[in-house]
Amino acid sequence: MFELKTEADLLAVFRYRDRKHVELSRDVTLPSYVSHYLTWSHGRRVFLVFALPGAAPKGIVFESGSEGPPVPQMCDWCQQVGLGAQVGLLTARRDRQRTVGVLVCSDLGCRDRLDYVAARAGVDAEPAIRALLQRMDRFAETLGFERTGS
Ligand SMILES: [Zn+2]
Secondary structure, three states: OEEEOOHHHHHHOEOHHHHHHOOOOOOOOOOEEEOOEEEEEEOOEEEEEEOOOOOOOEEEEEEEOOOOOOOOOEOOOOOOEOOOOOEEEEEEEOOOOOEEEEEEEOOOOHHHHHHHHHHHHOOOOHHHHHHHHHHHHHHHHHOOOOOOOO
């Protein structure tokens, strides 16, 4: 759980070079307490702000690419297949020349899918969500963010 008080707080979690690309949407209300992560989209861009427990939030600006092929694919982050969501390639700019891609639920609704699967299995979703946040953190590390903990 982390708090975003103002638009300036929200912008500050993104890398400096990404801030000019951040567009808010009406899905984002401030101030707000965020549990695990916040995501929203604007045009072809998908935004993610997440935090591991006790760590500072990090923000990533993604571009959504073309839709994935119409076959069930596994999301790299929640490791669920399908469940009503398209899995597609999201790319983020690492620097001027390079982008890094990840094959994930196109709407980044990974937590909802993990909640659903855990509820059906009658188990606590929290460990799976923690693993999801750690995968997000490893991806953020490839963009130049410092890794949080282990
Ligand atoms: Zn997913």
